[in-house]
Amino acid sequence: MxxxxxxxxxxxxxxxxxxxxxxxxAKAKGLDVTEASKRLRGKIRNADGKNAVVTKWIARxxxxxxxxxxxxxxTAAERKAILSL
Numbered sequence: 001m002x003x004x005x006x007x008x009x010x011x012x013x014x015x016x017x018x019x020x021x022x023x024x025x026a027k028a029k030g031l032d033v034t035e036a037s038k039r040l041r042g043k044i045r046n047a048d049g050k051n052a053v054v055t056k057w058i059a060r061x062x063x064x065x066x067x068x069x070x071x072x073x074x075t076a077a078e079r080k081a082i083l084s085l
Contacts, residue, residue, distance in 0.1 A: 015073035021082055028083065043085040044071070053081035 026036035047054040061072035074082065 013075070015075060016079045017073050018071040021074065021079055024079075025083055040082070040085070041071075044082065047085055051081060051085075053078055054085070057082075 022037045022040060023033055025040050026033040029036055029039075031039070044054060044058070048058055049055055057074055057078045058071075063071065
């Protein structure tokens with residue numbers, strides 16, 4: 001018997017806006033989006049240099065480790081790493 005082969009849909013490479021990541025984080029933690037955003041930015045700053053995925057994401061957008069400018073969009077793998085902080 002031959003196995004039926006399903007064609008798999010390739011993983012999406014569409015970038016995820018950081019605003020969407022903030023909303024997902026707020027829902028997961030059961031917090032207001034503003035409060036959750038502040039906590040998430042603090043966790044991202046703390047993970048810079050310690051978590052390779054987060055460090056590469058920050059460096060790719062030319063962001064320094066401070067809150068002076070906005071975070072850029074992220075890939076699905078980066079989103080997963082950020083939400084796990």
